[in-house]
Amino acid sequence: MSGARSVATCVRGVSVSPERFDRIAVFGGVYSNHVALEAVLADARRRDVDAVFCLGDLGAFGPNPDKIFPLLVEPGVRVMQGNYDDSISRGLADCQCGYTDPRDNYFAKISYDYTFDHTSDRWKGFLRSLPESIRIELGGYRVLMSHGSPRKMSEFLWESTAPTHFLDKMVASYDADVVLATHSGLHWKRELPSDRHFVNVGVIGRPANDGSTNVWYSLLDARRGFDVTFIPVDYDHESLALEMKHEGLPTEFIDTIRHGWWTTCLEILPSKERKKGRF
Amino acid sequence: MNARAELHALDDLWFQISGTICNLTCHHCFISCSPTNRSFDLIPLEDVLRTLETSRRLGVKEYYFTGGEPFIHPAMVEILEHTLELGPATVLTNGTLLKRLVIARLARAETASIYSLELRVSIDGYSPETNDAIRGKGTFARAMAGVRLLLEHGFLPIVTVAQTWEDDRAEEVFHGFVELLRGEGYERPRIKIIPTLRLGAEVERSRGYYASERITEDMLEDFDESQLICTHSRMVTNRGVYVCPILIDNPAARMGDDLDDALGAYPLDQSACYTCYVGGAVCSNVCAGGFRVS
Numbered sequence: 001m002s003g004a005r006s007v008a009t010c011v012r013g014v015s016v017s018p019e020r021f022d023r024i025a026v027f028g029g030v031y032s033n034h035v036a037l038e039a040v041l042a043d044a045r046r047r048d049v050d051a052v053f054c055l056g057d058l059g060a061f062g063p064n065p066d067k068i069f070p071l072l073v074e075p076g077v078r079v080m081q082g083n084y085d086d087s088i089s090r091g092l093a094d095c096q097c098g099y100t101d102p103r104d105n106y107f108a109k110i111s112y113d114y115t116f117d118h119t120s121d122r123w124k125g126f127l128r129s130l131p132e133s134i135r136i137e138l139g140g141y142r143v144l145m146s147h148g149s150p151r152k153m154s155e156f157l158w159e160s161t162a163p164t165h166f167l168d169k170m171v172a173s174y175d176a177d178v179v180l181a182t183h184s185g186l187h188w189k190r191e192l193p194s195d196r197h198f199v200n201v202g203v204i205g206r207p208a209n210d211g212s213t214n215v216w217y218s219l220l221d222a223r224r225g226f227d228v229t230f231i232p233v234d235y236d237h238e239s240l241a242l243e244m245k246h247e248g249l250p251t252e253f254i255d256t257i258r259h260g261w262w263t264t265c266l267e268i269l270p271s272k273e274r275k276k277g278r279f
Numbered sequence: 280m281n282a283r284a285e286l287h288a289l290d291d292l293w294f295q296i297s298g299t300i301c302n303l304t305c306h307h308c309f310i311s312c313s314p315t316n317r318s319f320d321l322i323p324l325e326d327v328l329r330t331l332e333t334s335r336r337l338g339v340k341e342y343y344f345t346g347g348e349p350f351i352h353p354a355m356v357e358i359l360e361h362t363l364e365l366g367p368a369t370v371l372t373n374g375t376l377l378k379r380l381v382i383a384r385l386a387r388a389e390t391a392s393i394y395s396l397e398l399r400v401s402i403d404g405y406s407p408e409t410n411d412a413i414r415g416k417g418t419f420a421r422a423m424a425g426v427r428l429l430l431e432h433g434f435l436p437i438v439t440v441a442q443t444w445e446d447d448r449a450e451e452v453f454h455g456f457v458e459l460l461r462g463e464g465y466e467r468p469r470i471k472i473i474p475t476l477r478l479g480a481e482v483e484r485s486r487g488y489y490a491s492e493r494i495t496e497d498m499l500e501d502f503d504e505s506q507l508i509c510t511h512s513r514m515v516t517n518r519g520v521y522v523c524p525i526l527i528d529n530p531a532a533r534m535g536d537d538l539d540d541a542l543g544a545y546p547l548d549q550s551a552c553y554t555c556y557v558g559g560a561v562c563s564n565v566c567a568g569g570f571r572v573s
């Protein structure tokens with residue numbers, strides 16, 4: 001176990017030092033949006049990143065889920081498992097978001113059944129093989145990537161309901177300096193005491209409920225301190241909308257792609273986040 | 280054998296802020312609150328502030344205030360202002376005592392904070408007849424006036440409804456509430472329906488628990504324990520800390536004088552535990568929105 005410093009993690013009894021990077025691109029929630037995925041990867045390449053990470057939720061919402069896998073695998077994007085991927089790969093009954101509103105459940109089921117039926121077995125196997133978390137070292141920072149949160153894949157971490165002391169305790173208790181998550185669909189960040197950080201890296205599968213059609217990913221750079229930039233990316237959303245229409249996906253989903261407002265699964269939003277949206 | 284529930288993390292910190300004192304005397308109130316029930320009393324401001332300080336160390340995620348009627352507490356607004364500096368707050372109110380000046384001040388506090396302030400207003404029927412039969416004469420009109428005031432100040436109140444009807448009427452009642460709130464200009468109403476608890480005054484209204492309605496160890500196998508409030512919450516009262524917001528009428532549910540004494544596991548030997556087990560997370564903030572499934 002040479003050179004195993006405090007950053008070493010224990011994987012099945014073997015101590016491994018995490019890989020090191022200086023500048024990375026991170027996103028979650030592809031939601032079968034292969035058009036946005038291509039645009040985001042091209043943008044990240046232009047910005048000269050060392051590696052690209054995807055924090056899970058590859059399917060849902062969008063059309064033809066199989067299209068995204070080659071786009072992720074070919075360029076070597078490092079992919080993690082989200083609750084959607086867990087459900088699809090194991091054939092669970094739903095996406096584990098825990099909606100209680102009948103309308104949310106109605107739409108969640110449409111997109112879940114569609115995604116399940118259109119994901120080939122080969123890629124279901126791929127989803128099953130994905131890790132539930134990733135640890136790396138970014139500059140001098142120990143970074144832990146999670147889907148919902150390090151303790152629960154389906155936990156929603158919203159800016160307006162995550163106290164700083166709560167995040168700080170979480171980051172410290174997982175022996176990290178930085179924790180990343182996605183799942184909620186909105187990007188935000190919080191600086192914590194002692195140069196610790198939490199970042200919700202956002203999703204690239206649908207807009208951030210702000211009336212704009214672009215999606216967002218996160219650029220993390222630790223060459224001079226820890227720096228996070230949220231990058232808006234425009235893509236040909238109209239072509240995605242047409243493809244969704246062709247696939248018979250609900251108008252409500254297509255409206256979100258076209259207008260940038262969420263139309264379903266709104267019950268989970270805390271009031272501050274809900275007020276910023278239109279519905 | 281009875282099962283035990285560990286406190287996984289103290290995510291939800293509850294305050295029985297106005298004790299059991301309420302301006303109303305609802306028939307289904309599970310802790311039988313009333314203007315004269317002082318079995319629990321107001322929690323003094325200093326005690327709240329001390330507990331808030333402890334809560335930071337314990338990594339609390341959300342703060343909940345209930346009673347009785349929280350707005351009976353003379354320092355309620357001040358308490359919420361302090362809380363919103365630390366994290367998100369939710370108040371469970373009957374809506375009948377909301378005053379314009381108070382709501383305006385709360386709106387300012389929420390705007391100044393990065394955290395959400397949720398107001399859950401209890402209304403148990405979408406008409407005066409159905410609501411007032413449970414909550415008392417004139418309460419529908421007064422609570423709706425409270426909802427209107429909240430809407431005027433930019434809040435998105437969560438109308439909380441205790442289910443007092445049979446399951447097959449669920450959709451009808453839900454849509455009744457949607458129409459009611461839309462009629463008030465609340466375009467995207469947030470409605471939360473919670474099962475009633477067979478405790479307190481509710482025993483008189485329907486029935487108590489059967490002896491077989493208990494949680495045993497084998498029932499917890501393959502069960503998502505986080506569904507139980509006691510695995511992620513504690514309830515602070517003026518008489519010590521209780522395991523959960525549901526059992527405060529029960530001396531066996533008192534775990535200690537302050538939060539640090541109340542972080543251990545709890546035996547799920549109370550019959551109300553069965554409702555939690557069957558009904559799921561009755562106290563989470565997730566609420567149903569106001570759209571019709573076509």
Ligand code: SF4
Nearest residue numbers: 301303305308347373
């Ligand atoms: S149910 Fe609520 S409003 Fe009614 S008496 Fe009990 S505490 Fe008061």
Ligand code: SF4
Nearest residue numbers: 508509523551552555
């Ligand atoms: S009533 Fe529910 S929350 Fe309270 S101790 Fe029993 S199971 Fe836990």
Ligand SMILES: [Fe+2]
Nearest residue numbers: 057082083183
């Ligand atoms: Fe997710």
